[in-house]
């Protein structure tokens with residue numbers, strides 16, 4: 047089902063008109079209400095009269111995370127404090143969190159776009175959602191919660207963590223759908239497998255997974271391990287939280303962006319100039335309707351591409367590809383640029399490996415070193431493990447050496463990087479305990 051068909055399936059020309067009107071109105075309102083934007087417009091010599099169609103968006107200043115930091119906590123609010131009905135924040139890796147405010151209308155929008163996303167991912171009224179995103183300042187829990195209620199679902203507000211209890215609640219309450227990070231989806235799948243529960247016996251049939259980068263390889267693992275169809279949901283606190291875009295369950299090939307509210311551009315990471323459709327670059331989003339903290343051309347740092355191809359689901363909203371990573375997460379190893387998801391794709395092609403991996407980067411003298419720690423599957427471990435027969439142990443050594451060298455070759459061929467490979471026993475690489483999983487340990491930052 048389509049939750050708001052009049053917007054989600056709009057004719058392209060009508061959508062453009064709506065976006066143009068909204069952009070002009072939003073520009074005027076931030077000019078009037080937010081000192082930061084007034085100075086930016088004045089410095090750049092942008093006049094409100096210059097902003098009449100959505101194409102004029104390129105005349106507007108770009109907003110960066112540093113601007114939010116400089117105006118911490120409430121300096122970018124476009125409303126007086128009394129009109130702010132909710133505040134969320136994302137923890138960030140260093141220092142102060144990034145703050146986001148919502149008016150009552152924004153909270154309503156937050157619910158609606160998440161209801162849209164849940165419906166995109168296959169949800170219907172009366173289904174039950176097991177919501178394992180964290181509740182609190184993080185936008186995931188409350189975002190999906192309000193969206194599910196708006197759609198008419200039953201929500202189980204479990205939040206992240208306490209895996210034992212999650213398993214019990216899924217078994218007892220028999221939900222139709224789960225929302226969690228992909229890495230936590232894997233953790234849950236593994237816990238069910240360890241209890242001998244077949245995916246066919248898990249009640250879940252749908253998933254809405256996101257908040258961290260993942261690949262098709264991870265998706266197949268989660269789908270198979272939990273016996274469901276998982277769709278990707280994307281969003282970020284600065285823009286609203288989850289609800290910016292989501293894949294439809296019909297195609298699961300690119301996430302439909304709620305672009306009547308969040309206008310997307312893809313810009314070159316270096317020059318910040320627009321790139322042609324289909325080409326990768328940094329996703330930059332403008333909030334067209336948000337009141338409390340409207341952001342113009344917010345540089346998300348996330349690398350993706352856009353497509354306006356028709357979709358079987360009937361939505362006309364453009365789609366964005368799976369996120370390759372965030373520019374901050376790009377590793378530079380001896381001059382080679384690479385994202386963890388690219389390593390994940392290489393490992394995903396090797397049947398003897400489980401989907402769990404970790405990257406360790408260090409520096410020996412002046413040279414960067416990358417170590418890929420990855421687990422062999424249970425089947426491989428049984429063959430090469432302690433209970434193998436004597437002559438099989440020798441064969442096992444050769445087999446493992448061969449496997450290591452295949453991984454090294456794969457990484458070199460696909461990514462041009464030379465990496466050390468550590469093969470680990472099943473269960474020894476860290477798992478998600480409820481939220482986003484950090485798969486990279488960059489020891490260079492410590493020195």
Ligand code: DLL
Nearest residue numbers: 136186256257258259279280281282283287288369
């Ligand atoms: O992660 C909001 C969210 C909650 C999205 C639940 C989806 C589901 P932040 O904590 O502010 O907000 O982190 C935002 O996470 O800029 C991306 O780098 C990354 N991210 C979010 N969704 C995806 C995704 C929430 N589906 C940052 N794929 C973003 C890849 C994602 N990366």
